Amino acid sequence: MSSNKRLVGVVPLGDVPEIALKVIAAHISGYYKLSVQILPPLEHPEYAFDERRFQYNAGIILKAFESMRFKDYEKVMGILNLDLFIPIFTHVFGEAKQGGKFALVSLFRLGKNPDGSPSPSSLIFERAAKVALHELGHLFNLLHCREKRCLMHFSGGIQDLDEIPLYLCRYCSDFLKNRLRRQPDNEESLKKLDTIPLNRLSSQERFRQ
Numbered sequence: 001m002s003s004n005k006r007l008v009g010v011v012p013l014g015d016v017p018e019i020a021l022k023v024i025a026a027h028i029s030g031y032y033k034l035s036v037q038i039l040p041p042l043e044h045p046e047y048a049f050d051e052r053r054f055q056y057n058a059g060i061i062l063k064a065f066e067s068m069r070f071k072d073y074e075k076v077m078g079i080l081n082l083d084l085f086i087p088i089f090t091h092v093f094g095e096a097k098q099g100g101k102f103a104l105v106s107l108f109r110l111g112k113n114p115d116g117s118p119s120p121s122s123l124i125f126e127r128a129a130k131v132a133l134h135e136l137g138h139l140f141n142l143l144h145c146r147e148k149r150c151l152m153h154f155s156g157g158i159q160d161l162d163e164i165p166l167y168l169c170r171y172c173s174d175f176l177k178n179r180l181r182r183q184p185d186n187e188e189s190l191k192k193l194d195t196i197p198l199n200r201l202s203s204q205e206r207f208r209q
């Protein structure tokens with residue numbers, strides 16, 4: 001049996017600045033009140049490199065995570081400093097399977113302002129925290145929110161990301177609180193999630209940016 005402790009693993013893939021991992025972990029524990037552990041780094045995900053796009057395929061990395069399982073953790077966030085894509089988008093800041101166990105956060109495009117100028121590190125960390133909390137929200141089954149002043153509002157570019165706040169709207173916040181009051185997800189409940197609600201979504205909706 002898995003324990004009832006809600007534990008989130010934060011795992012770097014390849015070379016990721018330690019401070020970024022710490023900022024992400026601190027936001028997850030401070031804002032969502034979950035226990036967080038930073039795990040030893042996994043190897044650079046060469047297997048997911050797409051030679052035509054010169055980017056890394058987020059879906060392939062998430063699949064690799066499934067085979068690793070991380071059984072002591074309810075949710076696992078992979079952090080990388082590589083350019084991620086999914087086939088329907090030119091790039092993504094992060095990727096998560098709705099209601100699933102694994103998510104990715106890419107720092108690669110967070111370092112520049114919309115005009116191309118470099119951003120201060122405080123802003124880069126704020127963006128990384130937003131992407132991480134947004135993706136973790138998807139793992140706890142939050143959908144995209146219409147409210148512009150909500151962390152779960154979709155952001156397609158850096159400007160959108162800077163415009164959304166680092167907090168959830170009241171509706172999403174209540175949803176998440178409710179969700180976290182329930183038993184932690186274990187392997188069984190995740191299997192059910194995979195086979196029931198997700199099948200009713202289109203393939204585009206199954207993976208949330």
Ligand SMILES: [Zn+2]
Binds near residue numbers: 147150169
């Ligand atoms: Zn919301």
Ligand SMILES: [Zn+2]
Binds near residue numbers: 134138144154208209
């Ligand atoms: Zn999203």
